[in-house]
Amino acid sequence: MKFIDFIKDRVMLLLLQGFAMFLLAGFLYATGYPTAYGAVIFLCWLLLLLAYLAVEYYRRKRYFKQMAEVLEHVDQRYLLGELMPESFRLEDHIYQDMIRKSNKSVIERIRQIEAEQKDYREYIESWVHEIKAPITGISLMCENHRDELTRRISLENQKIENYVDMALYYARSEEVYKDYVIQETDLQEVAREVLAKNKHYLIQNGIQAEVDCRHRAFTDQKWISFILNQLVLNATKYKGDSNACIKIETQEYAHGVRLLVSDNGIGIKEEELGRIYDKGFTGSNGRTHERSTGMGLYLCRKLCGRLGIDISARSREGAGTQIILEFPVSSYLSKL
Template identity: 30%
Template sequence: MIRTYLWERKSWILFFTALHLLWIFVAYIDTAIPLQPILYMVFISLLFFIVFVFIRYQKETRFFKRLKEWDHNLNITGVDAPDTPFEEIVSDSLSEQANLLRKAASENRMLLEQEKDDLLSWIHEVKTPLTAMHLMIERLENQSLKAPLKYEWLRIHLLLDQQLHQKRMSFMENDLYIEKTDLETVIFQEIKTLQSWCIQKGIGFDIQLDITEVLSDAKWLSFMIRQLLTNAVKYSTTSDIIIKSDHQDHKVTLTIQDFGRGIDPKDLPRVFDKGFTSTIDHNDHASTGMGLYLTKRVSEPLLISIDVTSKRGEGTRVTLTFPQKNDFVQLTGV
């Protein structure tokens, strides 16, 4: 801070120095003025000036030191009252700006909440005609027309579902209900949802569930598995997707392995980043870069760890490791 203060007061210091040098110069060239008394006066003046600068440094920087330690929460009540008129101008200006920012932040927060509520309401409203559309598609007898319609319907359904859960994530902790969840029921339900898409692509499932019960929230776990299965089907051709559960280090693991295009090794550290799409086929407009990001977001409150391994052209394996009961003590209270 002292270096900053001296630099701020450099003009005063330069003026003081130049003035005293002028006195010495005048005494030097004018023989009528004795040089030694002038040097003595300059020396005494310099001592007083150093003491003066030290005192002013302590006084003038006190306010700015407190301001520098301000916690930046738009509340300057923790900053002590200013000592000088200029500090008072700064303090008043900061208070006014902080009030304006708090007001703007509050208004923006209300607008965002309103937009979120409107979007959630819209999604729920859209689900009604979407359900009716699905029933009409099921009544079609023309299979060559029915299959692509079901596929397009499924895409809309999955996108709406993804958007709905994404908007609910901000208050996900309030919605959690941790209980014993049957993996087989959850997985088969999600496979059934993707059935028409899998038939169209010639994709089957090899399911090996040695462990069928985990401790989790059934609704949010279903969403996670839905994102992983959607990715596996989307980026695979005719092949089987292997789903198996096991015990590792006293914890239940669920592995979903496909044999699709895979992920480039350099992309693996970024697969959970929002909006990141693979560099293998960067022009793939079907990729949104949201599936694994949302899966990761949901996994954190559920205490589920995710591991992704992949080789380009050989497929991708995603492993979910579920927590033990003791890990959920704070959430379940048991």
């Protein structure tokens, strides 16, 4: 708090003091008091006023400094009303009481929203599990009656399943910690399962896949499988015109293992590369090729953040894209 601001806040008090001094000076002049007496009175008055302002400024500055320190060090700032420093001023007590009531209302509203979100998330999860039954049924019927029609139905059914999985993992993305198990995972096995799951989609698009994952990583197999599935679908969606290929491989680096998903597709414009993880961003490729939701890479980055995986991308327009997942190995895990 600046002293000039403090003075501005008390301008009415100063004007009142000045007016009182003017009235006293008129009274002394009218009653014939010597000028020296008046000067002593005004000097004492002025010194007392300055002393009061100095003490008051110091106390208010210290009070607001304590409040600022509380805000800086507390994680849950909505608890400010409970942590405000003590003050003898009635005005401060009234403000503190108002802040407490306001924060209480905010906390109740937050809890209400959290409860509504939890109910909605549970509904989505229940809906996904229910709809998976007919999806699996359609898949089995297509496998038992193979012809051109059932092959097409199976392909579309796989697309539906992928979108359903995306809805499920998006609903769970805020509470990944409740549903993951970190363990040593065979990335070769995960990659093969993802490719097998999308084999019809890959065949239809004439895409060759190559897997060379010789390393293991500490992660959750289910979540990394979903992330890798999204990357494969993206690579398929933005494939090149001929000799389309997807390569999934691993590399060891100083702090862990890298999983690289490379393709020779249409690539990404340099000016758009920094925005590919933005929610709903489709870019120029999304508008000129197969319809895109702009949720795949957004969800991948979000889940990678929850799992402690670093995700990055390299791309050149017309020359393909490479997505890199880095699985750091902590000193604790390295001892196991």
